[in-house]
Amino acid sequence: MPISTVSESADQSDRLAQAVRAASADRRPLRIVGGDTKAFYGRAVPGDPLDVTGHRGIVAYEPSELVITARAGTPIVDIERLLADHGQMLAFEPPVLGVASTLGGVVASGLAGPRRPFAGGVRDSVLGVTVLNGKAEALRLGGTVFKNVAGFDGFRLMAGALGTLGVLLDVSIRVAPMAAAEVSRSFDVDWTRAREIITGLMRRPLPLSGAAHDGARLHLRVSGAEGAVAAAAAEIGGDASPETFWRDLKDRRLAPLTAPRLWRLSIPRTAIVDDLPGRWLRDWAGGEIWLESDAAAATIRALATAVGGHATLYRGADPDEAVFTPLSGGLLALHRRLKAAFDPAGVFNPGRMYEGL
Template sequence: MRREFDSMDDSERLVAQVQRSLASRTPLRIRGGDSKAFLGRAVDGEELDTRGHRGIVSYDPTELVVTARAGTPVAELNALLDDAGQMLPCEPPAFGTAATVGGAVASGLSGPRRPWSGSVRDFVLGCRVITGQGKHLRFGGEVMKNVAGYDMSRLLAGSFGCLGVLTEVSLKVLPKPRERRSLSLELNAAEALRELSAWRRAALPVSGACHVDGTLHVRLEGGAGSVASAVDRIGGAGLDTGFWESLREQRLPFFDDPRALWRLSVPNNTPLEALPGAVLSDWAGAQRWLKSDAPAATIRQIAQSAGGHATCFTPLAASEPFHALAAPLLRFHRQLKQQLDPHGIFNPGRMYADL
């Protein structure tokens, strides 16, 4: 049954502020809980605070769809879904209690389940956004469908507020797994990659795989029978399921290392030995967290040579936090920014200096 909720609609104020900024060509720094303000380049501009525009607009557990305003705390949304036995499969990290739904979508960050369930973008069905023309428009809906032209709902995921002000988002949710088990095995990095490849070929119900400090941590989710069978095959010791939240929120001891933190997105068979520093391997090897004092150029060259890219998660550790775009992609980004934010008022320079 579809449920309606009391919520706070602050969209008139947000639209009015955007329209004033357009008239005066004043840049805006769009913010929610600021839990991810460390990620990306600093933005100089008038603050546009979305936290007053909050609340669950509607939730239909039978249709697996929830619609929330951008300023809604992620914790509030997760609590609602948990009560109904459902979840956001992409596990967006909060990095504290202040994180908002709008910020989770705008940053596009996903948790340990991402390779097996999909990214934040994959679960965005529709949205409302204040455009670079000062209009408050709705895109998409509450069902998966193909559309012609830009899919604005998904373009906003991972855009860091550079394309428009997200005010509302509809998300697909899923039931929680019936059974969940976590295991740990003492393996070196090469052995862990080989085992993960074998388990993938055997279609084991893996939904999390992290290697750190000589130990492979594995999460299994699904039906009771399939999980039990996988446990028998994998073996190892039992693991507290709280490990995955600590990994997602970067609370593991690995993240206490004072060196700069880098996220490398690389093919999952990339040798760990090539990385200069302490490494935590997530997403079955496709996401590498690196603690290193090596120059940014060195780390990015290693990632690029492996067919991936590197993002710096430590402010001021690199002059440019995001990996430079190839010329064709940079040209597309410029064109997209010009189309959606022609006066350049939304988070100017947050991702790249010339955007």
């Protein structure tokens, strides 16, 4: 039988539904709060806090199914520990910015760690959610099985929606086996050379699981079966590298990721963006740039959009400052109509992503 740790007392779906019903009736905005470890991410929400941390517990975990279902208020560290006990993990390597961090917050923020280009993001791992819509109806979207094409994939929309579409009650996530072996190597090369190395390696069937440049050195990680990892490590060469590098990168503890005002640029990994105006670190095989910079927002956004990417003011935005790259008129209008489909009274985290959404 699957592992389950839920208790009736920790089922707060009725309380949450009542709060949503009341808020919708009065058109009173709610600020949905999990562990609040990512309160800095997105625009400020002027609403009553709706605490979901009490709604917690593992609903079902069966290692041979490669899926875990847990209530949204479950601490992510508890989930990762349980998975590790069974030799499994969350493939997207969520950043954990504090022990209070919850599953719901991880899904709503949609942030993923260094494994993202190789193992997919949050949206790739989510199999289903139960979400309260603005009418306080608990909708079960998706399910617990990997292959499921019945109904629209509304559950994937929840990944990265910053809680603007509903209150997540529980989430089913596909998990991955932990690799039998993992090795990190580092190289004393500049970014131009690092980019060439990464591009070359990624054209071959190597078990890469990390590729980052911290401004001084290139770091590579390979994960997989013993033989493949040993062969790949021998082939790519380089120097030994502390495995703590990847954990510190994932949890945003490396400079410049600790900067009070921090940009995150997401770009095509083969695009060339040089002359960055500040201190940087490149992750995701070059597809994600962390940038500490006092340059004008327009300048930084232009660097990303010029190559088909976008820039997010990850932390430290002024209260009236845009955080995410603005959407075109047509896209923003579609976003508003979709939000209204879930949240007609506009009570869920209004403005956290964009003004008027």
